[in-house]
Structures are given as C-alpha cells and as structure tokens.
C-alpha cells in the first residue's frame with residue numbers, strides 16, 4: 001500500500017474541517033472493508049485518510065415519529081440486532097443479517113456501504129424499497145438525498161468529496177405494509193447476490209394494493225426501483241396474474257452485466273423469478 005497520512009478526529013466538526021481542507025486528496029474510512037481493498041489494489045490513492053471511529057454519535061439507531069433513523073457508522077451487525085430496525089421492518093433486519101460474514105458485518109458500516117455504491121450490495125435495495133433518505137453534511141451545510149437519487153453509476157454517488165453521510169432516515173410505513181428481502185445466492189451463503197429483490201406492499205381491507213415498492217440489486221449499474229412494475233400493482237388484487245405481470249415488468253427494467261455470478265440474460269430471468277417470489281411473500 002502507498003504511504004498516507006492517517007488522522008482520527010474526535011468530533012464531527014473536526015472531521016468536516018479536515019475534509020474541507022483537502023477534499024480531493026482525502027478519503028474517509030469507516031469500517032475500512034471496502035476502502036482498504038481499493039487502496040491495496042492501488043485503485044484509490046488518498047494522500048490522507050480520516051478515520052471516523054471516534055464519531056460515536058453517528059452510530060446511533062433511533063426510532064423517530066413512526067420511522068427510524070440509522071446512523072452512518074452503525075455496523076450491519078448492530079443494525080441487524082437493533083430492536084428499532086426489526087420493529088420498523090423485519091425484512092430490513094434480515095437484509096443487514098444477509099451481508100457477507102459475521103467478520104464483515106461487525107466491521108462494515110451503513111455509510112460505507114452506501115458511499116461505496118457497489119450495485120450488488122444488500123442494504124441499498126431494501127432501503128430504497130422503504131423510501132430511505134440519506135442525510136449528508138459538509139462544512140457548508142447539510143442536505144437530504146432520497147436514496148433513488150444517491151446512486152449514479154457503479155461505485156459512484158452524488159456525494160461531493162467534502163461531504164460525509166450522517167444517517168439514513170426511513171419514513172413511517174403505510175398501515176398494513178409488509179416487506180421482504182430476497183437474496184438469490186446460488187453459490188455460497190456469504191457471497192454477494194446474483195440478484196436481489198426487496199418488495200413492500202400495503203393493501204386495503206378488501207385486499208386491493210394501495211402501495212407498492214419493488215427494488216432490485218445486482219441488476220444494473222446501480223440498485224434500482226422497478227417503477228412500472230410498482231404502478232402495475234396499485235389498485236389491483238395481488239393475485240397470480242398481477243404478480244406475473246409485475247415480475248415481467250421488473251425483469252424488463254433491469255440492465256445486468258455478465259460476470260462470474262451469471263450471464264446478463266440469466267440474471268434478468270432471475271430478477272423476474274425472484275420478484276415474483278418476493279411479491280408472493282408479501283401478498
């Protein structure tokens with residue numbers, strides 16, 4: 001690894017000031033599970049690395065008014081165990097529990113996961129389906145970024161070099177909402193998904209769908225929402241015909257690549273299969 005200067009600020013303001021000093025040659029490090037690999041491979045060459053581990057206020061996981069706020073430094077393990085997370089959506093706790101192995105889960109953080117922007121990661125998929133909003137701050141102020149506007153391309157987000165992710169906020173779910181996360185793992189349990197699907201639906205007392213969210217991972221350059229598929233469900237009963245149609249629309253919305261986890265054609269087909277499974281689970 002190339003030499004670099006390592007700094008560990010004690011406060012958020014100190015971290016933001018250090019970052020503002022030299023944003024183009026500085027990278028922040030949370031768990032380091034993604035960054036250290038990129039540095040060892042010489043794919044990123046920061047002159048300075050700012051370790052965030054002393055910023056304990058960014059680890060908080062809090063129930064808000066019907067929703068929940070997830071601190072950027074909370075680890076996947078802490079999020080999987082937090083009662084506030086499972087009370088909001090059991091599927092979200094299951095999503096964090098589905099990340100990699102216990103070693104990675106206890107080290108890697110939510111903020112690092114979102115900023116890393118690998119489209120095959122798990123948490124962004126369920127957080128998208130739950131209408132998550134990221135809160136970011138730089139030395140000049142804060143802004144809220146809906147997660148469907150955060151990801152630009154593979155390993156690329158709209159975050160500015162001097163911005164830190166502080167937390168993700170999830171709004172209250174509609175009454176009767178059900179959520180699921182389905183990770184297709186044909187290889188080993190600790191792998192990245194071949195494709196993954198999160199679905200959230202709510203129905204009225206007559207069984208008519210009033211709210212639908214479908215998000216997919218490993219199915220394009222960014223995690224994506226299958227909006228046409230969502231629209232096709234609202235106002236209908238979640239029967240086999242509606243689910244089949246939505247699954248076909250979700251598969252058509254994908255843009256996967258050929259890689260060691262399958263061909264693009266196979267992944268598109270699996271996106272349809274796993275969307276149908278996800279919708280049957282919440283129907």
Ligand SMILES: Cc1cc2nc3c(=O)[nH]c(=O)nc-3n(C[C@H](O)[C@H](O)[C@H](O)COP(=O)(O)OP(=O)(O)OC[C@H]3O[C@@H](n4cnc5c(N)ncnc54)[C@H](O)[C@@H]3O)c2cc1C
Pocket residue numbers: 027028029030031032033034035036072073098099100101104107108109110111112113114115116120121122123159163164165166190191192193
């Ligand atoms: C062996 C292995 C298996 C994995 N398997 C999975 C898997 O199955 N599913 C999955 O979802 N992920 C998986 N991952 C990816 C892992 O979840 C992410 O690497 C992790 O969440 C990144 O978090 P981190 O805290 O380690 O980030 P870091 O490595 O510290 O940082 C990653 C990037 O985010 C930036 N960053 C970190 N925190 C912030 C912040 N608060 N604000 C702004 N930028 C920030 C860093 O500058 C860097 O660019 C795996 C990783 C490994 C090494």
